[in-house]
Amino acid sequence: MAINIQNILSDNAKSMRRSAIRDLLSVANRPEVISFAGGFPNPDTFPVEDLKEIMMEVLTNESTSALQYGPTEGNGKLREILAQRYREQGLDITKDNVMITTSSQQAIDLTSRIFISPGDTIVCGLPSYLGALQSFWSYQAKPIGVEKDEELETVIRTLIASGRKPKFIYTIPDFQNPSGVTMNLNQRKMVLNVAKKYDLLIIEDSPYREVRFEGEAQPLMYSMDNERVMLFGTLSKTVLPGFRIGWIIAPVNIIDRLVVAKQSADLCTPVFDQAVITKYFEKGYFEKNLSKTIDLYRNKRNHMLACFEKYMPEGVTWTKPEGGLFLFVTLPEGYDSAVLFNEAIKENVAFVIGEAFHCDGSGKNTMRINFSFMNEERTEEGVKRLARAIEKMFQQSQIESPTSF
Amino acid sequence: MAINIQNILSDNAKSMRRSAIRDLLSVANRPEVISFAGGFPNPDTFPVEDLKEIMMEVLTNESTSALQYGPTEGNGKLREILAQRYREQGLDITKDNVMITTSSQQAIDLTSRIFISPGDTIVCGLPSYLGALQSFWSYQAKPIGVEKDEELETVIRTLIASGRKPKFIYTIPDFQNPSGVTMNLNQRKMVLNVAKKYDLLIIEDSPYREVRFEGEAQPLMYSMDNERVMLFGTLSKTVLPGFRIGWIIAPVNIIDRLVVAKQSADLCTPVFDQAVITKYFEKGYFEKNLSKTIDLYRNKRNHMLACFEKYMPEGVTWTKPEGGLFLFVTLPEGYDSAVLFNEAIKENVAFVIGEAFHCDGSGKNTMRINFSFMNEERTEEGVKRLARAIEKMFQQSQIESPTSF
Numbered sequence: 001m002a003i004n005i006q007n008i009l010s011d012n013a014k015s016m017r018r019s020a021i022r023d024l025l026s027v028a029n030r031p032e033v034i035s036f037a038g039g040f041p042n043p044d045t046f047p048v049e050d051l052k053e054i055m056m057e058v059l060t061n062e063s064t065s066a067l068q069y070g071p072t073e074g075n076g077k078l079r080e081i082l083a084q085r086y087r088e089q090g091l092d093i094t095k096d097n098v099m100i101t102t103s104s105q106q107a108i109d110l111t112s113r114i115f116i117s118p119g120d121t122i123v124c125g126l127p128s129y130l131g132a133l134q135s136f137w138s139y140q141a142k143p144i145g146v147e148k149d150e151e152l153e154t155v156i157r158t159l160i161a162s163g164r165k166p167k168f169i170y171t172i173p174d175f176q177n178p179s180g181v182t183m184n185l186n187q188r189k190m191v192l193n194v195a196k197k198y199d200l201l202i203i204e205d206s207p208y209r210e211v212r213f214e215g216e217a218q219p220l221m222y223s224m225d226n227e228r229v230m231l232f233g234t235l236s237k238t239v240l241p242g243f244r245i246g247w248i249i250a251p252v253n254i255i256d257r258l259v260v261a262k263q264s265a266d267l268c269t270p271v272f273d274q275a276v277i278t279k280y281f282e283k284g285y286f287e288k289n290l291s292k293t294i295d296l297y298r299n300k301r302n303h304m305l306a307c308f309e310k311y312m313p314e315g316v317t318w319t320k321p322e323g324g325l326f327l328f329v330t331l332p333e334g335y336d337s338a339v340l341f342n343e344a345i346k347e348n349v350a351f352v353i354g355e356a357f358h359c360d361g362s363g364k365n366t367m368r369i370n371f372s373f374m375n376e377e378r379t380e381e382g383v384k385r386l387a388r389a390i391e392k393m394f395q396q397s398q399i400e401s402p403t404s405f
Numbered sequence: 406m407a408i409n410i411q412n413i414l415s416d417n418a419k420s421m422r423r424s425a426i427r428d429l430l431s432v433a434n435r436p437e438v439i440s441f442a443g444g445f446p447n448p449d450t451f452p453v454e455d456l457k458e459i460m461m462e463v464l465t466n467e468s469t470s471a472l473q474y475g476p477t478e479g480n481g482k483l484r485e486i487l488a489q490r491y492r493e494q495g496l497d498i499t500k501d502n503v504m505i506t507t508s509s510q511q512a513i514d515l516t517s518r519i520f521i522s523p524g525d526t527i528v529c530g531l532p533s534y535l536g537a538l539q540s541f542w543s544y545q546a547k548p549i550g551v552e553k554d555e556e557l558e559t560v561i562r563t564l565i566a567s568g569r570k571p572k573f574i575y576t577i578p579d580f581q582n583p584s585g586v587t588m589n590l591n592q593r594k595m596v597l598n599v600a601k602k603y604d605l606l607i608i609e610d611s612p613y614r615e616v617r618f619e620g621e622a623q624p625l626m627y628s629m630d631n632e633r634v635m636l637f638g639t640l641s642k643t644v645l646p647g648f649r650i651g652w653i654i655a656p657v658n659i660i661d662r663l664v665v666a667k668q669s670a671d672l673c674t675p676v677f678d679q680a681v682i683t684k685y686f687e688k689g690y691f692e693k694n695l696s697k698t699i700d701l702y703r704n705k706r707n708h709m710l711a712c713f714e715k716y717m718p719e720g721v722t723w724t725k726p727e728g729g730l731f732l733f734v735t736l737p738e739g740y741d742s743a744v745l746f747n748e749a750i751k752e753n754v755a756f757v758i759g760e761a762f763h764c765d766g767s768g769k770n771t772m773r774i775n776f777s778f779m780n781e782e783r784t785e786e787g788v789k790r791l792a793r794a795i796e797k798m799f800q801q802s803q804i805e806s807p808t809s810f
Binding site for chain 1: 407408410413414415416417418421422423443445446448451453456457460461464465468469471472473474475507508510511513514518519520521522523525536539540543544572604605606632633641645646647648649656658659662665666668669670671672673674675676677678
């Protein structure tokens with residue numbers, strides 16, 4: 001007789017939530033569906049020929065170390081390269097402040113692991129990154145959403161007054177996933193001041209920062225406060241996601257704790273991939289590929305915005321992000337993007353419902369649209385189909401409205 | 406003012422233990438030290454030329470998928486290949502029973518995550534794999550050691566009677582790390598019977614299974630019970646550790662839970678590395694490299710045993726493993742290998758103290774010796790040094806003994 005799993009699951013496992021995106025994607029992955037749902041980089045940005053050159057070099061010259069186990073904190077040269085790059089952005093750090101992680105999802109996970117006990121609160125945005133919410137939930141934390149920046153202090157003061165001081169403030173300051181918006185300097189200062197006033201840690205999760213199409217880069221919060229910010233980065237959006245290389249920049253006493261946690265989690269991040277990426281930076285290939293990527297994605301955003309302008313029915317609004325991979329779309333109040341999703345799937349177009357990014361179940365009339373993956377023709381066709389689905393939903397609700405009171 | 410980390414650490418973080426191996430290795434890594442401490446495969450076993458060929462093929466033909474995000478459960482082809490290989494060993498499974506993990510350490514970690522709540526007990530060997538113990542501790546479990554197989558049922562019955570039913574039995578049946586011993590068929594049946602009788606899950610952690618020098622392979626416990634065994638495997642000892650590819654074979658309802666946990670942990674295992682390894686299996690390179698690896702390690706074990714015979718002072722005993730990477734050495738009762746370690750480091754030779762592998766602090770007179778990494782000359786010199794350090798320790802204790810009463 002098989003074991004009854006329910007009886008032996010951990011408390012953590014009981015509080016884990018299956019990713020809404022994951023389940024949506026199983027529908028969205030059908031070939032006839034034009035999917036704006038994923039957060040996939042465009043394969044045209046993958047530096048295939050450069051990787052061929054570098055992999056041959058690594059296998060020829062460094063195979064003994066590159067195929068072996070590596071240090072838990074990551075490749076020393078890569079940590080130094082990253083430290084140097086961030087010093088150029090005003091961070092007062094050394095390689096001792098850098099730990100390589102197996103994707104920036106692991107950065108979120110290990111940070112949750114060392115700080116979250118069951119019942120702890122976390123302050124995050126409404127909306128916020130779903131993968132982070134899932135991680136917080138899986139450690140039995142309660143993420144508390146902040147809708148507008150000016151509410152942040154009130155939310156935190158209220159939590160503290162009720163005996164539920166948050167473990168940290170989770171932010172995505174650059175081209176936020178899902179909203180696409182960027183925090184300006186004053187907003188960053190405000191968050192830092194609040195964190196300082198209430199002695200809180202800030203997570204600055206910034207996977208899209210380098211993918212900026214226009215406007216000026218805002219200073220990293222870490223560059224403004226060396227003692228209470230942890231910064232997460234990744235190569236998934238600037239080089240390739242298939243290597244799973246991310247990192248954490250943090251005060252050394254936090255890095256020490258994270259290293260101990262990572263020993264149990266996976267011992268070390270893929271060593272060969274780190275060796276290849278180290279050489280990739282050393283050869284200066286990163287900048288070359290990044291500017292190509294930015295140009296490509298700027299065009300894609302412009303095209304997506306043009307299609308939205310052209311096809312979207314009145315009442316639908318959307319963000320105009322200065323970088324990143326996503327548009328965030330808002331339907332008129334009262335409409336539900338989960339209802340729209342079913343309509344859209346009939347039209348063979350998909351997106352992610354915005355509610356998934358709202359830890360409190362709000363945001364029902366929102367949706368996330370990826371513009372980095374699809375080609376121009378499919379994008380236009382997809383937006384047409386989406387507009388058609390929205391119009392149908394609008395019409396149906398008009399037809400139905402007489403019956404309601 | 407910096408955040409006081411101690412004040413905000415999670416309960417999990419407080420129960421994490423820094424790896425004893427890790428701290429020892431920082432000393433053992435000095436170039437003048439001959440280290441038998443690590444568990445490193447020999448770089449001569451890394452299939453460098455085959456990898457060059459395959460990586461070029463993958464980059465040329467599959468870069469779009471191999472450099473992209475991949476499914477959380479792992480590469481579908483690789484899962485099918487592994488399922489097929491295990492079917493040939495008598496397992497009644499399909500690819501749905503297979504999940505790829507970022508190293509087999511992650512297999513241990515995710516399993517701990519979905520089953521262990523704070524205070525839970527786990528039954529394991531005395532000694533047992535340190536990385537597993539660390540993971541259990543980090544989820545605030547209490548691993549309970551079983552010294553002799555025949556005590557297993559008594560230990561479990563006692564735990565259940567005291568209201569502390571273990572979440573699972575953790576075993577390493579083939580060439581155990583650290584002891585090097587292998588469970589025979591009767592021992593395997595006994596564990597399965599006990600697990601069945603008390604309705605317990607068994608973890609069959611088998612990273613060394615394929616590295617067998619002599620004697621006949623024992624059946625996998627999973628092949629004898631399809632419903633209460635989880636089997637962990639890895640390519641770290643048979644192909645290369647630098648890719649961090651491991652896997653879990655388990656009943657589908659457990660795989661489902663693990664996939665949800667892995668979404669939060671790192672989304673997916675390195676995709677490129679999985680694509681390369683898939684082709685590696687498809688081309689039949691795995692068998693070729695494995696038999697080369699076995700021959701190399703058999704010679705190394707034989708040489709290590711010969712050196713032990715030649716140099717070790719009377720009173721020291723050691724295991725003669727039929728496979729794997731380690732010898733387990735026992736000093737006469739009353740001696741402490743931590744004391745020996747300091748003496749050995751003066752002689753520039755290192756090992757891992759056996760106590761690290763004993764969850765109850767026992768095993769003080771034991772040590773683990775790796776034989777896979779070092780060349781013959783260094784091995785002989787290292788064993789000489791170690792023997793010298795042991796003799797010194799013996800002499801010092803004789804000199805000191807008159808002062809004790």
